[in-house]
Every structure is written in structure tokens, then in C-alpha cells.
Amino acid sequence: MSVLFRTAPTVERRDWGGPWTHDIPSPADAGSGSTRLSQFDALQVAAVVACVGLRSGAFAQLPLKAYRDVNGVATPLDIQPLLMTSPSDSTVPSVWKTQMSISRDLWGFALGYITAFDRSMYPTQVEWFDPTKITSSSDGGRIVWKLSGQELDPSMVVHVPSRWVLPGNPVGMSPLEYSGLVDLSKRAQNFGRDWFRNGAVPSSILYSDATLTSVEADGILAKMKERWGRRQPAVIGAGMKYEAVSVNANESQFLETCRQAANDVAISFNMPPEKIGAAIAGNSITYANREQNQQQYLTDSINPDLVVVQESLDRHSPRGTYCKFSTGAFLRSDLAARYAAHEIGIRSRFLTPNEARALEEMGPLPGGDTFPAVAPAPATTRSLEAFP
Secondary structure: OOOOOOOOOOOOOOOOOOOHHOOOOOOOOOOOOOOOOOOOHHHOOOOHHHHHHHHHHHHEEEEEEEEEOOOOOOEEOOOOOOOHEEEEEEEEHHHHHHHHHHHHHOOOOOEEEEEOOOOOOOOEEEEEEOOOEEEEEEEEEEEEEOOEEEEEEHHEEEEEEEEOOEEOOOOOOOOOOOOOOOHHHHHHHHHHHHHHHOOOOEEEEEOOOOOHHHHHHHHHHHHHHHHHHHHOOOOOOOOEEEOOOOOOOOOHHHHHHHHHHHHHHHOOOOOOOOHHHOOOOOOOOOOOOOOOHHHHHHHHHHHHHHHHHHHHHHHOOOOOOOEOOOOOOOEEEEEEEHHHHHHHHHHOOOHHHHHHHHHHHOOOOOOOOOOOOOOOOOOOOOHHHHHH
């Protein structure tokens, strides 16, 4: 039996093929025999791809560091754990975080296999499972994980749920799972695809004075569609009459449906619709409110997930330490605004010059670790005319 299913770890490092060895089912097979959302159908919806891509990109660019509380101050560990700096042998840290984010957004959870431990038997490297091969069930409040039907050793896995966790179901779920938005979006996209696939005229009727066999009717129709497809005029013979019965795309509310569906997908992820180009009438993003929009995006769509990820990884960290994403780089404003903020911080004496330089990825200066001297307040004098 593979070490993956043993009841207790016995060595510090284990070889494992990794989730990339699993065969990914085709979209036609995805979700067959299951009432769960087909994630492969979801990936065919442009709005879902945009939301999942933006969110995973945010995770990828945020540094993850380990800290210790020293007298109430979060102090980074001098030597960062490998789980923070090099969590995988197969890929770089940014892709590792991207994989975790995509799995959580589409399947509702990310499940990883611990491939390496430190001397204290804390995880140092984790490889994410292919979620299509994972099933779960509840056993007295404990999650039973199975890989291709075989139960996994719970001490060898790391579970990071989505923030959508229903009572009694700690596994997690995708925000799209019960929304019906994927089905609506796919229907709208398919309608648009079929609209243009049928040629210049989507739907029409050809009348014939003579009785036609099915072969003759198919031949006439094929010739007409060939002409329309090449944007060439069609020639109708004697006794034939053409009537267009198509409706205007706007009359069918096709475009409005697509926009509203994309807007609703964005809202499901707590994401401003403008981030994926799904702004509806009355909403627009300008340079003046770009930073506020970015802050709202971080606060509503990203921060709640960061907390879940941090707390899930903290369960596999030594007591007294914890991990935290650094969101400062994500909120970098324009150059003038950043420099003005640094100046305020230094003048208010809560930011040293070297700390400000570190935020700009610049080296320290001699004497830059101390606050500058505070200039004395100017003395006030009263005019002689003020006295009687």
C-alpha cells in the first residue's frame, strides 16, 4: 500500500507522483453521475474565467510570511519556513498559490498531500490534489477524504476550504454551485454562437410552389446557406419565395442577458463587476476612484479568503507562530501618493526613513533607523499694539 494511506508518518520525506499524473476528464464527462456543478462547464463561461483568474492572480502576487507575536508586535521569523518560501518541488510559490485559489473557487476546497516534514514533523511542502479525483464524506464531524475511492490518512493532508462553508458541511463549496449562473451564462453564450454560426441570416423560410422531396429541399437549403455564409447574394429560382423571420439581437435581449449574467457572476465572488468589464448602466470606473475600487476589491473579495487560508495553514504551524499575507504590494498607489504617504508616516514618527525605503524596495541608509528630530514649534509673539 502506498505511504499516502498509512496511519502515521514515519519518515521526513516521501516521494509522490503528484496530481498532474491524473487524467483530466473531458467537458462532456465532467460531472456525469453527479448533481454537483460541472467545473468544466464553468470554465467555458468568460465571466467565470475572468473572476477566477483575477482572484488567483491576487493570491499569486501576495507574499506569504510566518510571524511570531513579540510583546504584541507581529515580528517576521528570521528564518522563514519552507512552507512559506518553497512549498512545492513541482512548481514555484506563485503557481502553488494559484492552484490552491482555483481549486477553492471552482470545487469549494483545496486538498494537499504533505510531501515533506521538518524535524518537528511540521509540514514543509504540500502538493495539491486534482480535485476531480477527490470525494468526501462526514463521519461524526470528521471529514473522510478519498482519492479514487481509497481513504486518505488525515494526518497527511492539508485542507483549505472556501469561505462558503455551510453548517454541517466543513468541506466547502463554490459560490457558483447552486446559483444557476453557469447554466444561464452558457445558454446566453451558446445563443450568441448559434446566432452567427447560421450565417448572415439566422433564420428564414423558403417557399416553393412545387412539391419538393426531402433531398431536394436539403439541396436548396445547403446552396442558400453556402451563399449566405460567404456573404454572397442568393439566386432563387422560379416558383421560390424567401421570407426572413429572424428577430433583432437586441430585441431578443441577448446582449442584456450576457451583461447581467456576467454582472451576477462577479457579485457571486464579491467582486466589483467593473473588474471583469461587466459594469451595467450607471456604473463606471475612473482614475479618480481606481484606488478606492482596488481597496473595495481587496476588502470584499480577497481579504475574507486570505483569513481562511491563513487560519488553515496555521493549524499546521508550530504553536506561537502564524502566517500572514502581505497586502501592501497589492495596494500600491501612484508614485506621488505613495511618497506623500511615506512623508506623513515619517513626520508622524510611526515610520522610519529606512522602513519607508524598504517599502519601495530600496536599501537602508546610515542613521535611517531613527526618527528625525522634531523641529520646535515656532514661538508666538504678541504685537505691542495689543497691549493697552
